[in-house]
Amino acid sequence: MRVPGSKSMTARALVLASLASGPSVIRRPLIARDTLLMVEGLRALGVGVDTSDADRWTVEPGPFAGEAEVDCGLAGTVMRFLPPVAALADGPVSFDGDPHARKRPNDGVILALRGLGVDIEDGGRLALPFTVNATGAVRGGVLEVDASKTSQLVSALLMAAPRFERGLDLRHVGDRPVPSRPYLDMVVRMLREAGAVVDDAEPNRWRVEPGELQGREWVIEPDLQNAAPFLCAALAAGGRVTVEGWPTETTQAGDAIREVLTRLGSRVEWSRGGLTVVGAPSLLPVELDLSDASELTPSLAALFGVNAGPFSIRGVAHIRGHETDRISALVTELRKIGADVDEFEDGLRVNKGGSTPGTWATYADHRMAHAGAVAGLVIPGLVLDDVACVSKTWPDFAEAWERAVLGGPVGEA
Template sequence: MTDTSPRSDLHTDLWPAPYASGAVDATVTVPGSKSVTNRGLVLAALAAEPGWLRRPLRSRDTLLMAEALRTLGVKIEETVNSSSSVAGGPDGTGEAWRIIPAGLHGPATVDVGNAGTVMRFLPPVAALADGPVHFDGDARSHERPLHGVIDALRVLGARIDDDGRGALPMTVHGGGALDGGPVEIDASSSSQFVSALLLSAPRFNQGVEVRHVGAKLPSLPHIRMTVDMLRVVGAQVDEPETGGEPNVWRVSPSALLGRDLTVEPDLSNAQPFLAAALVTGGRVTIPDWPARTTQPGDALREIFTEMGGSCELTEAGLTFTGTGRIHGIDVDLSEVGELTPGIAAVAALADSPSTLRGVAHLRLHETDRLAALTKEINELGGDVTETEDGLSIRPRPLHGGVFHTYHDHRMATAGAIIGLAVEGVEIENVATTAKTLPDFPRMWTEMLGV
């Protein structure tokens, strides 16, 4: 288990989480989806012709992905409009990226930061490059599982040096092509293992047949997102949900088309703002909420409604309204695990206990999220217990204190949610939200009218 005690290498800056003196009433424009942006970048880089990615997210994770692809020879041209709030970022607002594929080449060094999509999606791309590609990142990235991708790529014909760790740092010795074919993997610790292989599979000589063997596969909506986006760029994919064999995905070899793709708002990053409506008994509208999407965040409509609110989807977006009461919930979050921190924060403020199930894999995310949530909520006076695959939360009166984040963006936003109802909560290193949600503190205070 990852140590979730405060560490000397963590940022010590404390951000006073704003306390809500009344019901919020706001419209919040959420930047683009990290998951869609990074998948779109990879597919465009592997295409046979240039493509566009419009309204991309500009955050640490997506900028790491873009820079890594540039390092491998891909051209990414950005158009910037600093007056737009659609996709705000720390160094300007990206309205569109034009991606121009090129021959992938090494030697190269890729900094993955602590981005799961970068550390897992790019090794298969590197196997198609001509030359060695070295991968390294933040200290936490060395602890996150990568064995599913490494072992699978070796079966498919790649040569990888990882000193037997099954984790970073490592070097992929690209040979300019990869045989591909059938492979079995245990992706129970991360669905990204499956997505990583599928995204590059059209460029493998034989395509790929990925067979998941192991415990229940988490975060299936993210695999559905990968499959949908592959089909948009012309790939042929057979999957379980369209009559295929259970836990088996097949991608045929083919050229990929350059497309003009507009990135949806990141619905998981909308979570803290919707939670604000629930916690304060207010109302928040998220513009451009899609009527159909594969994003896990869409489950918030049902989950937060069950916890005491109501929502309406119109052409203006999704409007969520709280009632002033929060109810506990018993819910299986195995497909939408990334929503767990925000749901746990709301549950800690509810009028009845909650059980969050199916998320044992969160122990392997940016931090051990189950241990971190338990520790931080309990230190504010809560009563949270880890279970084998989740959390048991019994609401108690909470008090102020420091809420540590462990370099985890979703821990920071969870603390901010609690701070709406509990005076004196201070978030340590709120800047970590820049991983996927640039300028969160400004967005949060503007929502509250502070």
């Protein structure tokens, strides 16, 4: 099977292309709600984005316009990546989103921009809705932030930093480490590919020199996190799954699934066709630290929830602030299927799986829908209450899932 393009790479490519001094091309972008919200947000700011060719988007940067409104939906990338871009506009830019998006933490971006001299009106909420009262420039310089809630804060500031008057000397000063570190490797690599000078040699410090970003061609890798439920299916139901085009070198956090499935006792093979996982007859108990690959938590938790334990996932406290409180939601749904589960502030432990049918709630969260699909391979009669929420990152997920597990025609969703 094939999976669509990486949401993380598509979002970063769109932002970097909008900040460049010339046009860019994005090949094989992800077409989903999150990335289309990013496109519309950039268009509202005056960027020309042509999406008429599904496999080849073009981006024409322009002066960022004020008096704009940005709809973030439920996309953390939009609500965090675009405010630093909006700060370069000439006039106010307002941000809002879905009702639950107003509950997602955004204090990091708001406080960081204020620390750089940007005026933001938020009614004291430190969350959506808010307005960036831009004046056409950001001074930049030294900035200390606590990025322990989300790595997106660092990514957002670094991408806009070359356009700041003094660049940026960014330092993480939180008591806990920045989660999901591979995303930071991704943004540093992509910045350098666009011509930026970035020094990340010192832990928890990133220095970006002021300068121009170059327009270029971005080729988007397959989204390895969207591939995770399919690879987990080989373990849940038995069998083998091959994902085409798996990159041999990548900064995607989802690549960690290869090591995890190997630790669980399955066989992971490279071939000319892609990456193949052959499910083991029974899973080996594991204790996982997924702090750098937390998006894998839902699919793996569901896999554990239908198997003999014990299995534990720790280091993912920050996913309580994702589309929903994913730790609490997973524990609730796993207990509904009869699993014996302990909940921790930073994760969960499945002592023994369950097999009780019923309704798996998705909480308007695409990853929770992926988890329910994995559990449903083992539990007859398990029903997802809303599979449409997968449109956030893969609108055709359900159809691709049916083809994969029912043995229908193989193809790209």
